[in-house]
Amino acid sequence: MTGGETEQLLRLQTEVLEAVAQGEALPAIGRILCERAEMFAPEVVCSILLVDENDIMRPLAAPSLPKYYSSAINGLKVGPAAGSCGTAAYRREEVVVTDIATDPLWEEFRALALPLGLRACWSTPIRDPAGRVIATFAFYYRTARGPTATERNVVATCAHLCALAIEHERIRDRNFRLAYYDVLTGLPNRGRYNQLLSEHISMGQSFGLILLDIDHLKSVNDTIGHAAGDRLIATVGSRLATVHPSLTPCRLGGDEFAIIARGCRDHDMLEHWASMVNDATTGMVEMSGQSFEAHVTMGGAVFGIDGSDADTLSQNADFALYHAKEARRGGYMAFETDLRTEMTRRIALVRQLDLALSEDRVEPYYQPIVNLETNEIVGLEALARLR
Numbered sequence: 001m002t003g004g005e006t007e008q009l010l011r012l013q014t015e016v017l018e019a020v021a022q023g024e025a026l027p028a029i030g031r032i033l034c035e036r037a038e039m040f041a042p043e044v045v046c047s048i049l050l051v052d053e054n055d056i057m058r059p060l061a062a063p064s065l066p067k068y069y070s071s072a073i074n075g076l077k078v079g080p081a082a083g084s085c086g087t088a089a090y091r092r093e094e095v096v097v098t099d100i101a102t103d104p105l106w107e108e109f110r111a112l113a114l115p116l117g118l119r120a121c122w123s124t125p126i127r128d129p130a131g132r133v134i135a136t137f138a139f140y141y142r143t144a145r146g147p148t149a150t151e152r153n154v155v156a157t158c159a160h161l162c163a164l165a166i167e168h169e170r171i172r173d174r175n176f177r178l179a180y181y182d183v184l185t186g187l188p189n190r191g192r193y194n195q196l197l198s199e200h201i202s203m204g205q206s207f208g209l210i211l212l213d214i215d216h217l218k219s220v221n222d223t224i225g226h227a228a229g230d231r232l233i234a235t236v237g238s239r240l241a242t243v244h245p246s247l248t249p250c251r252l253g254g255d256e257f258a259i260i261a262r263g264c265r266d267h268d269m270l271e272h273w274a275s276m277v278n279d280a281t282t283g284m285v286e287m288s289g290q291s292f293e294a295h296v297t298m299g300g301a302v303f304g305i306d307g308s309d310a311d312t313l314s315q316n317a318d319f320a321l322y323h324a325k326e327a328r329r330g331g332y333m334a335f336e337t338d339l340r341t342e343m344t345r346r347i348a349l350v351r352q353l354d355l356a357l358s359e360d361r362v363e364p365y366y367q368p369i370v371n372l373e374t375n376e377i378v379g380l381e382a383l384a385r386l387r
Contacts, residue, residue, distance in 0.1 A: 030061030185237025
């Protein structure tokens, strides 16, 4: 390798590492790698494919290939005869095909490559720190040939940088999930819920909000154990996740969940979603030979109708949930203006009582409870008046 080539690769390394440090998206970094590789080797066409945990290939970058080519590869499984890239990932070693027209590895794919003038393909697997293949880095040639020594140096550098970028992206995704997703249910947590709620409000699009509590979770914890309670929470969470794509469930903590219903314009639609949620979540939960039934209680509010900011909308949905717990446990209630008035009155009464207690203005009166048959005092009841 000449001094000029070494300097170019060092500049590429600096460019990519700076992009990674600045949080550039992985597809953009993949595009940089492909474009720079094609500058270093003008006769090649570069492609990067990701390989997921199920050994499925997903295009990351291929700026010089038509979109339909990448679309045709998307979703293919690695295998012993899956072109150069799929075979390289399967074998966990580089694959050099010097003639696509005759090589059996390309039998199912040569009709895709040959019309584009692609005659040969060399693919190198990219591994993570544990040794698992996570991507492939490929050079396509317009003549029947293999890689030169210079091209091998270019790919070695690019593959290494690509591995670093992919690992960085995975760590960032993992940290994001730890920060914004609930470990027990896999659903967005309260922090992510607050973000989603703010995003929906800022967009000004129609949506509804359902707040949901699991009924009798404390009884399950106390009688069967906290492992059973966790099982109940996890089961309700998994059932919520499958109700409908328009519904985004979040776990707020304990037995509390929230559901953002996108596109919901009125209470009739929100009640329809609540009915679907109730049907999906209700049912038996089994653990260690014991069965117990899951039930939920819900309250709902509609953005715009019941509040145009996060605090008001959440508070009104909470008022509806509180009322549902008292009047329709195991069911759903929509927010009504009277509920806010009633809750405000109750809060005022609680505050008055707290103040009276702190000022010693609560005057208790005790009177006996008498068994009329034996004339015996069997208990006492206390009445309190505020002075």
